[in-house]
Amino acid sequence: MRCDGLDGDLLGLLAESHGLNARVFSLLRLQLLQGLAALGPDGATYRELKAALEVSDGALYANLNALIAMGYLEAEKVSVENKELESYRITTAGAGEWERVRDWLCRFCGCGGDHDAAP
């Protein structure tokens, strides 16, 4: 029997999760927030996001719009080699939410993952 569990921390973490926006917890939304947070005000174009994430137009567009509606991303038109492209960057609110989610996930995986326990 293992007695080194972190139940106290785990319960605290679970309670803390209520302060997070559950609507960002989908794989694609997390990938978008992570990718765009790293690029700050420069952002990335739609075509760059699509190529890197390898997702359908429908899924990408719907999730970008969802994050824009939450106030976490903003879109702008940019021009590259005379082509007008849609570019997306993270907002201050988006960067803040991503920080909270990332911090929480790191701690959650660190103390909640009893992966070496016998089945």
Added chain:
Amino acid sequence: MMLHRDKVIESFHQLGFSPRVGEFEDRILIQKCVLLLQLRGLGTAYPYRLHIRGPYCVELNREAFAHRDEFEAPASRGALDEKERAIVAAFGETFELRPNQLEVAATYAYFVSCDGLDPVEAHRRTRKLKSFVPAAQQALGISRAKRFLYPPTEEETREMKDEFALWQSASLRSGRDHE
């Protein structure tokens, strides 16, 4: 850590490139020019990492905004030695200041020089990450990156000449037969 902004600005001066820092397109050019020059041996130390957009240096972007006036009106600063000026000249002879070409070239170069991938795998990943760039431009970008950063050794050139000699003589013979 010294990133050597002076070297970047003087390189831009030598290339006749006055980036408009507020323009997305010009920020692409800044990022890709500096990476390619740095990999060839310009004495800068910008820490590039692979991002969703390919190789990108957050610190360089920050510097461009913080020192916008210097970037937008680059001047000579005596920051480059003779070898570095030759690197910049070679860059100017190899590349056009076009975002697609430089994005592909810099991405390929990052995979080879920073990730240590073999050319075939670097080629495959570059084509995937820059799949929105037309195939002809992808080929051009990769071939120019190779010319600028990984020129064939004398031995490789000799081997290629030997390999192609038969084809070349057959082609010359065929040309003469049709005269």
